[in-house]
Amino acid sequence: MTESERLLMTLGFEKRTERGSVLETFFPWDKTVNNWCKQGLPEKFxxxxxxxxxxxxxxxxxxxEMTEPVYEYEKYLGFDGVKRMAFRIPFACFDTTVLDETLTYVVRQDTDGWIRKYHKNSNLVEELKAPVEEEKDWYTLKDKVREHLELYCTDENIGKVYGKYAQAHKRGDFSLRFRAQGFFWLPRTLLGIEGQMYAFYDMPEVIHDMNRFAVEVFREKHGKIFDIIQPEVMLFEEDLSGCNGPMISPDTFEExxxxxxxxxxxxxxxKGVKNIFVDTDGDFNRLIPQFIAAGVDGFLPMxxxxxxxxxxxRELYPxxxxxxxxxxxxxxQGKDAIDREFERILPVxxxxxYVPGCDHQATPDSTLENYRYYIRRLKVVMEESGAACS
Structure with missing residues (x-):
C-alpha cells in the first residue's frame, strides 16, 4: 500500500486491512525542536x-521552502511521508524597510506590509499600523498584488515549483498536504483582528471584495497547480475561535x-482535491453544522x-x-499519561x-524521549486499529 493510498484509506472510513496512517498534525514548533537538538536530535533538524x-x-x-526539510525530519522520527506546501496570494509584496531606530528599538515595515516596533532588549513586538486601515488602502494593495501575480506566479514558475513533486506523488511515495489562507484568516492579516471586527460593520464591502478577490485568485492559481498535483488533504487556515467559542456569530460566519x-x-x-479541512484552534462547536453545510470534510487540530x-x-457528527x-x-507528563490519552481517543x-496527532505542536517542555514514545505508541495503535477494523 502506498503512502497516498494509506492516508485515503484512513480518512475514508474504509474497512482496513493494514495499519492506518502515522502522521503528525503540524510541522514542529521551532522552540521544541531546538530543545530536542540539545537532547540528541541531529542538528540538521x-x-x-x-x-x-x-x-x-x-x-x-x-x-x-520547508517541504523537504520537514519531510526529512518526520521520516527520521518514523512518521509516514507527507509533503507540506502552499500557495500564498502575494500580500507579502513589500520590502523590509527600517523607518526608525534608536538604541532600544527598531520600527520597520515588514514584508507583509505591517509596521511594527521591535524592542531590542526583549521579545516585545508592537503592531503600529496595518497594511489596510481604510478602503483606499485595500484597492491600492490589490493593484500591487495583481502585479506580483503576473510577475512571479506564472505558469512556468508554478510548473517549476510544484512539478518536481508530481512523479513521486503519482507513485504514492508520499501524501500531499496543501495549505491556503481562509476567508476569516485572510482579512485579519490585512486589517488586524480589531480592525477586522470593526470592518464587518464599518467596511463590509471591503471584506467581501477581499474574499471575492481571493476566490478569483485561488480558482486561477490552484487550478493550474492542481493540474500538476492533487493533494490528499487541503487545509484552509482560519483560527476563528478561542477557548470561549467563535470570534464571530453564525450570521457573520455565513455571510x-x-x-x-x-x-x-x-x-x-x-480539480482532484480529496479532502478539504479547516484549521482552527479553540472551541468552534457552535459552527460545525455551518462548516459541514458549506462543504468542509474535516477539521484539525481539534x-x-x-x-x-x-x-x-464524532458522536454528534459521525x-x-x-x-x-x-x-x-x-x-x-510521560508514558502513562500518553497511554491513557490513546485509550481515550481509541473509539474514534x-x-x-481520523488521523490522530497532537492537537497542535508538541510543546517545548515535552522531552524528545517522551515524544519518541508517543510515536511508537501511535504506530502500535494504528496497527492494532487496522486489525480491529478488518
Missing amino acids: AASRLYPQAGSYMERYLSD FVADYYRQLFPFLKE DVNAGMDIVKV GLKFIGGFNKLVIE IRSGG
Missing part, C-alpha cells in the same frame, strides 16, 4: 534549517466565510483543552473527519475517518 527564509518573491508565494467556501470548494474537488473532544464530536485530537500537553480511531 534545528529550526533554522527546517524553516529557511524565502529568498525571493516567488518563494514567498509558491511556497515549498463572510461560508458563502466563499461554497463558491470555491466544488471547484477544488473537481484543540482538546478548548473543549473540542473528538469522541463527543461522518466528520479529524486530524489531531491528541492532547499535546500529556506528552510532557477504530471508527475511521
Whole structure:
C-alpha cells in the first residue's frame, strides 16, 4: 500500500486491512525542536534549517521552502511521508524597510506590509499600523498584488515549483498536504483582528471584495497547480475561535466565510482535491453544522483543552473527519499519561475517518524521549486499529 493510498484509506472510513496512517498534525514548533537538538536530535533538524527564509518573491508565494526539510525530519522520527506546501496570494509584496531606530528599538515595515516596533532588549513586538486601515488602502494593495501575480506566479514558475513533486506523488511515495489562507484568516492579516471586527460593520464591502478577490485568485492559481498535483488533504487556515467559542456569530460566519467556501470548494474537488479541512484552534462547536453545510470534510487540530473532544464530536457528527485530537500537553507528563490519552481517543480511531496527532505542536517542555514514545505508541495503535477494523 502506498503512502497516498494509506492516508485515503484512513480518512475514508474504509474497512482496513493494514495499519492506518502515522502522521503528525503540524510541522514542529521551532522552540521544541531546538530543545530536542540539545537532547540528541541531529542538528540538521534545528529550526533554522527546517524553516529557511524565502529568498525571493516567488518563494514567498509558491511556497515549498520547508517541504523537504520537514519531510526529512518526520521520516527520521518514523512518521509516514507527507509533503507540506502552499500557495500564498502575494500580500507579502513589500520590502523590509527600517523607518526608525534608536538604541532600544527598531520600527520597520515588514514584508507583509505591517509596521511594527521591535524592542531590542526583549521579545516585545508592537503592531503600529496595518497594511489596510481604510478602503483606499485595500484597492491600492490589490493593484500591487495583481502585479506580483503576473510577475512571479506564472505558469512556468508554478510548473517549476510544484512539478518536481508530481512523479513521486503519482507513485504514492508520499501524501500531499496543501495549505491556503481562509476567508476569516485572510482579512485579519490585512486589517488586524480589531480592525477586522470593526470592518464587518464599518467596511463590509471591503471584506467581501477581499474574499471575492481571493476566490478569483485561488480558482486561477490552484487550478493550474492542481493540474500538476492533487493533494490528499487541503487545509484552509482560519483560527476563528478561542477557548470561549467563535470570534464571530453564525450570521457573520455565513455571510463572510461560508458563502466563499461554497463558491470555491466544488471547484477544488473537481480539480482532484480529496479532502478539504479547516484549521482552527479553540472551541468552534457552535459552527460545525455551518462548516459541514458549506462543504468542509474535516477539521484539525481539534484543540482538546478548548473543549473540542473528538469522541463527543464524532458522536454528534459521525461522518466528520479529524486530524489531531491528541492532547499535546500529556506528552510532557510521560508514558502513562500518553497511554491513557490513546485509550481515550481509541473509539474514534477504530471508527475511521481520523488521523490522530497532537492537537497542535508538541510543546517545548515535552522531552524528545517522551515524544519518541508517543510515536511508537501511535504506530502500535494504528496497527492494532487496522486489525480491529478488518
